[in-house]
Amino acid sequence: MIEVINVRKSIRGKEILKGVNLKVKRREVMVIAGPSGSGKSTLLRCINRLTEIDGGDILVDGISIKKYNPIQLRRNVGMVFQFPVMFEGRVKDNIAYGLRLLGKTATEKSVEKLAREVGIENLLDADASKLSGGEQQRVAIARTLALEPKVLLLDEPTASLDPENVRKIENLVLKLVRSRDLTVLWVTHDVEQAKRIGDRVAVMKDGRIVTVEDPEKILWSDVYVR
Numbered sequence: 001m002i003e004v005i006n007v008r009k010s011i012r013g014k015e016i017l018k019g020v021n022l023k024v025k026r027r028e029v030m031v032i033a034g035p036s037g038s039g040k041s042t043l044l045r046c047i048n049r050l051t052e053i054d055g056g057d058i059l060v061d062g063i064s065i066k067k068y069n070p071i072q073l074r075r076n077v078g079m080v081f082q083f084p085v086m087f088e089g090r091v092k093d094n095i096a097y098g099l100r101l102l103g104k105t106a107t108e109k110s111v112e113k114l115a116r117e118v119g120i121e122n123l124l125d126a127d128a129s130k131l132s133g134g135e136q137q138r139v140a141i142a143r144t145l146a147l148e149p150k151v152l153l154l155d156e157p158t159a160s161l162d163p164e165n166v167r168k169i170e171n172l173v174l175k176l177v178r179s180r181d182l183t184v185l186w187v188t189h190d191v192e193q194a195k196r197i198g199d200r201v202a203v204m205k206d207g208r209i210v211t212v213e214d215p216e217k218i219l220w221s222d223v224y225v226r
């Protein structure tokens with residue numbers, strides 16, 4: 001579903017990605033782990049062209065990202081960040097925005113359906129800015145799902161949540177992988193989370209992927225050397 005081929009990226013003269021190679025299968029949850037500054041977020045941003053690559057290529061469903069128009073690409077490849085951004089207004093307005101981006105009429109019914117899918121149907125009229133972090137993350141996921149993505153890029157989406165909400169978001173994403181046939185790349189520093197959610201883990205070090213392995217087989221003490 002995703003094929004990263006020898007991708008290189010420099011930012012302000014510093015080489016951040018030094019030839020990254022990775023293949024992610026359809027319906028796979030691929031965890032991206034590795035020390036701070038190793039290039040994990042940059043890699044995710046390259047996949048949906050928030051950052052343009054300097055060399056190599058990335059194929060999404062067999063097609064080079066260079067051939068997609070960036071807006072179409074970002075519909076197919078949705079992204080969720082550590083800190084969800086809520087637009088002013090109610091939860092239902094935030095979800096409707098996602099639908100409108102797709103050129104769809106945001107009917108009450110379609111907004112409700114998305115809210116139900118992520119478990120916030122009781123919060124549709126709430127002020128989005130007043131929600132808890134976990135609730136806001138659900139709104140962000142619903143807004144992304146409205147675009148009907150095939151791939152979800154998750155950049156530490158649970159890093160600022162309490163353990164109970166961490167588990168809830170994990171379960172939600174795993175449910176969505178099955179119900180929507182999603183392919184997921186999930187950046188996390190949390191080893192236990194990687195074991196719970198990951199089909200495989202890609203370990204990044206200094207701008208390269210050095211290992212791709214079953215989470216239980218990873219030598220985690222080598223990944224996060226103190």
Ligand SMILES: Nc1ncnc2c1ncn2[C@@H]1O[C@H](COP(=O)(O)OP(=O)(O)OP(=O)(O)O)[C@@H](O)[C@H]1O
Nearest residue numbers: 011012016034035036037038039040041042043204
């Ligand atoms: N826009 C930018 N301008 C300057 N340097 C940048 C920029 N984006 C990333 N970098 C640098 O690129 C390197 C990799 O950053 P990146 O955020 O991809 O790492 P990461 O593995 O996701 O780190 P973390 O786990 O801390 O989030 C870092 O040294 C960072 O300072």
